[in-house]
Amino acid sequence: MELLNMKYPYPIMVNLAGKQCLVIGGGPVAERKVFSLLEAGARVTMISMEFTERLAELANHSAVVLHRQTFHPSMMTSEEFMPFTLVVAATNSAEVNAQVYEFATVHGKLVNVVDQPELSSYIQPSVVRRGKLVIAVSTGGASPSAARKIARELDNNYGEEYEIYLDFLSEVRHLVQSQIADKQARQRMFKEMLDWDVLEKIRDGSFDNWKDKLYLAIERGPWPNGLAGQVDTDRPSWSTITDFGQRV
Numbered sequence: 001m002e003l004l005n006m007k008y009p010y011p012i013m014v015n016l017a018g019k020q021c022l023v024i025g026g027g028p029v030a031e032r033k034v035f036s037l038l039e040a041g042a043r044v045t046m047i048s049m050e051f052t053e054r055l056a057e058l059a060n061h062s063a064v065v066l067h068r069q070t071f072h073p074s075m076m077t078s079e080e081f082m083p084f085t086l087v088v089a090a091t092n093s094a095e096v097n098a099q100v101y102e103f104a105t106v107h108g109k110l111v112n113v114v115d116q117p118e119l120s121s122y123i124q125p126s127v128v129r130r131g132k133l134v135i136a137v138s139t140g141g142a143s144p145s146a147a148r149k150i151a152r153e154l155d156n157n158y159g160e161e162y163e164i165y166l167d168f169l170s171e172v173r174h175l176v177q178s179q180i181a182d183k184q185a186r187q188r189m190f191k192e193m194l195d196w197d198v199l200e201k202i203r204d205g206s207f208d209n210w211k212d213k214l215y216l217a218i219e220r221g222p223w224p225n226g227l228a229g230q231v232d233t234d235r236p237s238w239s240t241i242t243d244f245g246q247r248v
């Protein structure tokens with residue numbers, strides 16, 4: 001079977017809020033990894049002989065815990081290793097990084113090896129964030145610079161308004177879920193509301209006013225709530241739902 005031979009990376013968004021993560025190495029690459037871990041809400045512990053100035057500063061503000069020492073597997077008993085959800089091997093020594101990999105893998109940890117993508121159990125994509133929207137680009141290690149270039153292109157195409165847009169979609173989704181009992185009607189609404197010119201409204205400043213009217217209209221109803229596929233004819237028709245957002 002074709003699927004059995006596939007070995008593509010499995011793209012997932014991991015919730016690291018409050019999770020303990022361990023980074024070995026304290027240079028610029030480790031620093032970049034630490035900042036993205038902190039953005040995800042992780043609690044970071046580091047082991048390295050030296051640290052960059054910014055890492056030392058983070059430690060001064062208690063954002064990370066630094067251990068100034070040489071990594072050796074024996075210095076961490078498995079008990080001590082237990083809390084770590086993931087590990088980053090970011091020293092400039094391929095040998096030490098491979099040791100960290102071995103050690104972390106034996107303990108079933110996810111591990112990123114900054115200089116040996118083939119060892120990594122996860123690799124880090126280039127990321128564009130707009131609030132709840134996360135766009136991640138990966139070349140699987142083929143060309144990190146290309147991943148970065150493509151992400152920059154997306155960065156130019158997805159403006160700051162997407163943050164407000166995603167918050168809106170999330171809010172309206174909850175509202176619709178509480179107001180429209182019929183699953184098919186709901187799902188159709190979720191798809192069709194993407195055709196409303198919301199981004200345009202955010203850009204031209206008419207969004208807040210329009211949103212208030214929209215929420216009132218959704219709360220007022222009535223909405224189709226028959227069995228799946230059966231829509232009561234006195235209620236808004238599907239075509240009305242399509243342009244509902246434009247008319248409020």
Ligand SMILES: C[C@@]1(CC(=O)O)c2cc3[nH]c(cc4nc(cc5[nH]c(cc(n2)[C@H]1CCC(=O)O)[C@@](C)(CC(=O)O)[C@@H]5CCC(=O)O)C(CC(=O)O)=C4CCC(=O)O)c(CCC(=O)O)c3CC(=O)O
Pocket residue numbers: 032033036112113114115116117120122123124125126127137138139140141142143144145146147148151
């Ligand atoms: C496999 C991977 C491992 C991992 O880290 O997970 C990896 C590996 C390596 N990178 C190297 C070099 C560079 N990496 C960058 C930049 C980034 N690298 C990132 C990820 C990854 N890098 C993973 C694969 C991602 C993918 O392709 O999907 C990004 C996307 C995310 C991040 O790290 O935060 C971040 C962009 C962040 C942003 O968006 O700005 C730049 C550019 C720069 O710094 O400006 C250079 C110098 C130019 C160049 O080499 O292209 C080398 C040394 C090569 C050598 O010297 O021989 C190795 C080791 C090797 O290839 O063996």
Ligand SMILES: NC(=O)C1=CN([C@@H]2O[C@H](COP(=O)(O)OP(=O)(O)OC[C@H]3O[C@@H](n4cnc5c(N)ncnc54)[C@H](O)[C@@H]3O)[C@@H](O)[C@H]2O)C=CC1
Pocket residue numbers: 024025026027028029030047048049050051052069070071072090091092093096114115144
């Ligand atoms: N994944 C990525 O995005 C990239 C990866 N790289 C790779 O990442 C490696 C690290 O890059 P930099 O941070 O620029 O290197 P660096 O040389 O500035 O820093 C290396 C750090 O590792 C620490 N270290 C070395 N041996 C150690 C040990 N035995 N125990 C504990 N700490 C130890 C040092 O104290 C230092 O803080 C590079 O050698 C390169 O192969 C380079 C560019 C990007």
